[in-house]
Amino acid sequence: xSKISKELVGASSIPxxxxxxxxxxxYGYEIIQKVKKISDGNIEWGDGTLxxxxxxxxxxxxxxxxWKASENGRKRKYYAISADxxxxxxxxxxxxxxxxxxxxxLWKTQPNxx
Amino acid sequence: xxxxxxxxxxxxxxxxxxMLSQKGMxxxxxxxxxxxLLDEIDLLKTKDLxxxxxxxxxxxxxxxxxxxTEEYKKIDDAVxxxxxxxxxxxxxxxxxxxxxxxxxxxxxxxxxxxYTNIQExxxxxxxxxxxxxxxxxALSFTYLYTQNVNWNFRIFRSIPVLILSVILLKTIHILxxxxxxxxxxxxxxxxxxxxxxxxxxxxxGVTLAISFxxxxxxxxxxxxxxxxx
Numbered sequence: 001x002s003k004i005s006k007e008l009v010g011a012s013s014i015p016x017x018x019x020x021x022x023x024x025x026x027y028g029y030e031i032i033q034k035v036k037k038i039s040d041g042n043i044e045w046g047d048g049t050l051x052x053x054x055x056x057x058x059x060x061x062x063x064x065x066x067w068k069a070s071e072n073g074r075k076r077k078y079y080a081i082s083a084d085x086x087x088x089x090x091x092x093x094x095x096x097x098x099x100x101x102x103x104x105x106l107w108k109t110q111p112n113x114x
Numbered sequence: 115x116x117x118x119x120x121x122x123x124x125x126x127x128x129x130x131x132x133m134l135s136q137k138g139m140x141x142x143x144x145x146x147x148x149x150x151l152l153d154e155i156d157l158l159k160t161k162d163l164x165x166x167x168x169x170x171x172x173x174x175x176x177x178x179x180x181x182x183t184e185e186y187k188k189i190d191d192a193v194x195x196x197x198x199x200x201x202x203x204x205x206x207x208x209x210x211x212x213x214x215x216x217x218x219x220x221x222x223x224x225x226x227x228x229y230t231n232i233q234e235x236x237x238x239x240x241x242x243x244x245x246x247x248x249x250x251x252a253l254s255f256t257y258l259y260t261q262n263v264n265w266n267f268r269i270f271r272s273i274p275v276l277i278l279s280v281i282l283l284k285t286i287h288i289l290x291x292x293x294x295x296x297x298x299x300x301x302x303x304x305x306x307x308x309x310x311x312x313x314x315x316x317x318x319g320v321t322l323a324i325s326f327x328x329x330x331x332x333x334x335x336x337x338x339x340x341x342x343x
Contacts (some may be wrong), residue, residue, distance in 0.1 A: 002253045008310075019138060027149075028146065028149075028150055029149070029150045029153040029154065035235050046185075047150065047154070047175050047176045047177060048147060048150070048175045048176040048181065048182045048185070049177060049181070049185045050175035051143065051146055051147065051150075051181075051185075051186070052185040052188065055143075055186075055189055056189045074149055074152060074153075075145065075148050075149060076144075077142075077146045077149070
């Protein structure tokens with residue numbers, strides 16, 4: 001399978017991050033590892049480029065951040081989803097489901113278009 | 115054979131951070147990236163890589179210094195228009211606070227002077243000297259402020275405080291002017307006003323000169339960037 005386009009990776013990054021954070025707070029490195037594992041390597045974020053996206057979400061008020069010391073004493077910035085973030089995630093879920101349904105319908109009724 | 119010189123991880127991370135900082139990365143973002151880099155190094159070390167190899171691979175994976183700083187800039191750029199507008203607004207408000215403050219101070223000193231036995235011409239000269247000293251100190255203070263990043267005058271940056279000061283200073287001036295003019299005599303007051311008008315012209319002149327020099331410098335700077343590109 002060829003790699004997913006940059007645009008699609010970018011567009012899907014917000015629902016992916018919000019979904020991961022909705023199951024508990026996490027830090028950048030852990031989020032990246034989770035996405036790598038779950039997508040079987042099909043989604044590849046340039047490691048460092050996740051952080052600006054996290055900061056953008058924080059500015060929008062969808063997530064919050066706190067510095068905490070981890071078990072090995074290393075300081076990490078933990079991110080958690082906010083109430084607004086949960087709302088945004090619900091909207092994203094709806095939108096992605098709608099788009100998915102449309103595409104699936106089209107491909108079923110006009111398979112020769114593929 | 116073992117490496118003759120031992121790999122210094124801390125030193126290498128410090129160098130990497132310095133490169134990021136030179137490209138304008140802020141301290142907090144750098145700490146977050148450093149924490150990421152250390153996590154990645156830990157993971158790579160469990161895969162039988164030595165510290166040096168782990169560091170170079172982790173650094174490669176996190177992205178080049180240019181990519182990182184560009185990605186961060188994209189986020190910051192979105193808020194720049196409003197932020198720069200606010201800075202300009204604060205500058206304008208600060209100018210009014212300064213001008214109205216000096217205006218009141220000039221009137222007050224004239225009033226106090228009229229209560230003494232000193233001759234009017236001496237007082238007018240003293241007023242001119244006072245305005246020159248205030249103007250010069252304001253300029254040198256501004257210069258030092260731009261040079262010293264550690265100075266933090268929050269009060270100058272609070273828009274409500276600035277707006278209140280402008281209103282308060284102008285109200286005091288409007289209400290006190292008829293009384294002061296009456297108290298010290300219209301001719302003496304006229305002289306004080308003329309001094310103040312010259313003071314304002316001088317401030318405008320200096321501001322224009324500084325703007326001109328800075329715009330030339332900015333042009334030179336931009337040209338040099340274009341050439342290096």
